[in-house]
Amino acid sequence: MSLTPDDARRQLSLLTAALEELPLFAGPRALLEGLPALFARQGEGHVSVWVPEDSRLRVLAAWGFDPQALPYLAEEGVVGRAYRQGEPVYVADVAQDPGYIALEGHAVTSELALPLRVSGEVVAVLNLERPCPFAEAELEGYVRFARAASHQLTRLYERLQFELTSRLGEEVGQAEDFQDAARRALDHLLPALGGTTGAILVQQGGLLRAVALAGEGLRQGEGSLEEGIPYGRWLSWQVLSSGRPFFASAYDRSACRLEAFKAAGTRAMALYPIPLGPHARTRALLALGDSRPRRWLRVEREVLAAASRTLGLSFATFQTQERLATLLALAREAVEAPPEAVYQRLVEAAVRLVPGAQTGSLLVREDGGFRYRAVVGFDLTAFAPVTLTEGQQRAWYGPDLEAWRRGEPRILALGADSLAAWSRGSGMPPGFDEFTRVREIASTLALPVPYQGEVLAVLNLDNFHDPAAFDEDSLEAARLFVPPVAALLHELDSRRRLEMAALTDALTGLPNRRAFDRFFPEELARARRYGYPLALLVMDLRGFKRINDELGHATGDQALRRVAQVLSAQRRGGDRYFRWGGDEFAAILPHTPRGGAAGAAERLAGHVEAIVLEGRPLGVNVGVAAFPEDGTDEDTLLSTADHRMYRAKTHGVAVWAQ
Known part of the structure; x- marks a missing residue:
């Protein structure tokens, strides 16, 4: 079929107007929705645009029929074939096409389905239906128009992507x-x-x-x-x-x-x-x-x-x-906050900010070893009595001494059994696997924190599910902690040393009465909170006055130092011994019931009684009180221990425990 001159002029007018209007659409959706009306203004009265939706096609916009009457099309029809094949489909006589879906009340003879593309992908189908066939020149013109529309759609989507990311960047930037x-x-x-x-x-x-x-x-x-x-x-x-x-x-x-x-x-x-x-x-x-x-x-x-x-x-x-803000806040807190509070916030921050971390613990160097001072996701009471030697801590970290000294984080992801074996190979103390849940850990990150060549602390972070939880981003985040945390720990250590100097007896090196008055309420509060036993020993030396009077104050001082050495040698992790003043000493024994405390007191007494200076022996009377059997407050426990110490002295025995 060929075009008459009038049809050709009308067709040229239609295509020219359509092409002129394409650049006027603000966005790709507006263009697709506006195509039916655009063609209707040029004399085409049965136009629709279809978009893919799941396994069918949905009408996006239509002119010449009610979209509600035919909201969806299967992919087997004319429109569906154009979508699937990505090529124009023209049916001169729809009556001969088994896939054609007739719409009641509409006389249609021929149908032209034109795929519309964005960067080569079909995103919609423009469909035109007529009561008469399309001429060859018309088909060519509409195919050219579809190409022009596809080009404009691609430009609009590219602009949409650029504008979207630009505005998104501005939004999140604010x-x-x-x-x-x-x-x-x-x-x-x-x-x-x-x-x-x-x-x-x-x-x-x-x-x-x-x-x-x-x-x-x-x-x-x-x-x-x-x-x-x-x-x-x-x-x-x-x-x-x-x-x-x-x-x-x-x-x-x-x-x-x-x-x-x-x-x-x-x-x-x-x-x-x-x-x-x-x-x-x-x-x-x-x-x-x-x-x-x-x-x-x-x-x-x-x-x-x-x-x-x-x-x-x-x-x-x-x-x-x-x-960075968190680390700066911790540095400010370190000036005034109690060390325990700073340690705890440090571990909480690391668990929150190091990708992959679920739980964490912080060991701080004290008295030549490493003590657990804060945990997240564990019970601190199980960790509190444990002190790891530097050798044990180094073995857990790994063999690279230089990396240890530099504060380089290391990741272990060996699987549950292998991690437990690694722990045993590190020479950890009995029960370590149980309270650290090593058998449950899928991966762990250890971060030594050095200062001037000495590792002040070790931060451990664990994940219980994913062997690949810690990655390069985890290491990068962990490394951020090293310099400020080292300075923070050095500051806390300096504060601790100054405080300990004020809380230390100059003669014996033991904590003094002021230290006892500070630590005893803290230990008792922890015992109440976590429900573990706590014992108190009050000690008074026998024979000290004779040594001091007959042999002089220098020998008396030597006797007191010998007693302090004996007490320190018997100390377990977590125990604290104090010189109250004169010839009086005291001890706080966490996680120790009265029976265990009585046995410890007997052993102490035996060691003190072994001290002899120039033929003059020493002895000791010890009173024992235990939480919660003997009381739940400081005054009651102190009074009970003191009373029992005097009973031991009166009855001529070393220890009185009940």
Whole structure:
């Protein structure tokens, strides 16, 4: 069929007007929705635009018929073939086409379906129907128009991607913190990409928690997202571990869907990893849902990729700022706060800020060994009595002495049995595996904190689920802690030394009465809180006055120093011995019931009675009181121990325990 001159002029006018109007559309969706009206103004009266949705095509806009009368088409028809084949499909006589779907009340003879592309991908189909066939020249003209429309769609999507990422960068750049940036990002992305629900999830130890949510339906069912998704459950963890995005056009039918999104009526889902650095493991996730089934176009995936990169850069900046701000705050606290409080906040900050950490512990160098001073995720009472030698701590860290001295973090991920074997090979004390839960640990990070060539402390961080929990980003975050924490610990150590000088008896080197008055309430409060026994010994020397009077004060001082050496030699981890003044001494024995304290007192008495100076022996009378058997407050326990010490003296025995 050939065109008449009038038809040719009309066709040229139509195509010219259509091509002139294409650049006037503000965005790709506006262009697609506006095509039917554009053709209607030029005389075509039966025009529609179809977009892919799940396994069918949905009418996006139509002119000449009610979209509600035919909202969907299967892919077997004329429009579906054009979509699947990516080529124009022309049917001169629809009556001869078995896939044609007739619409009641509309006389149609021929149909032309034109795929519209963005960067080569078919994103929609422009469909024209007529009561008469199309001429060859018309078909060629419409094919050319479809190419021009596809070119314009590609330009609009490219502009949309650029504007979206630019505005997104501006939005998150104005945020006050990480959570504010996440909220702003969702508020911007949801309308731009046509989503109805959204969340930004961040890994925190063994949980994947929502830091921002969008969409009213999702907010109503947000509990599971804010409480956290346990390690390994649902598709979100698979996306994190693989670093590859996931797109579902029928998420509501997925067996691995999140219940919160299901409750919000989400039917299509995009899960996109947010990279926080070039070498960092993915630990954040953008979830974008739609209440309609939809096929995620390649161009939409590219937009999500660009948005995720923008978010990742912003989030990484906020992470670094938070780490530095936290360390500065700890440094300020170290000036006045009690060391125990600073230690505890330090471990809490490390668990929160080092990616992959679930639990943590801090060992501080004291008296030549390392004592546990703060834990997160463990019971401190189990750790409190334990002191590790430097050799044990070095063996747990590993053989690289230079790395130990530099404060280089090391990662171990040997599996539960291998970690337990590593622990045993480090010569750890009995029970160490049990209270540190070594058999449950999947991976661990150890960070020595050196200052002027000496390691002042060791920070241990653990993960109980993921052997690959700690990565280069974890090491980078851990390294940030070394210089400020070393200075902080040095400051605390200097404070401790000054305080200990004020709390130390100059003659014997034992803590003095002032130290006892400080430590006894603290130990008793811990015993009450954690429910363990505590014993108190009050001691008075026998024979000391004779030695002092007959042999002189220098020999008397020597006797007191010998007694202090005996007490120090018998001390277990956690025990404290004090010189009250004159020839009086005291001891605090945590985790010791009255029977155990009586046995310890007998052994002490035997060692003191072995001290002889120029033929004059020493002895001791010891009174024992125990929490909770003998009392639950300081005054009662002190009074009881003192009374029993006098009873021991009166009855001529070394120890009186009840």
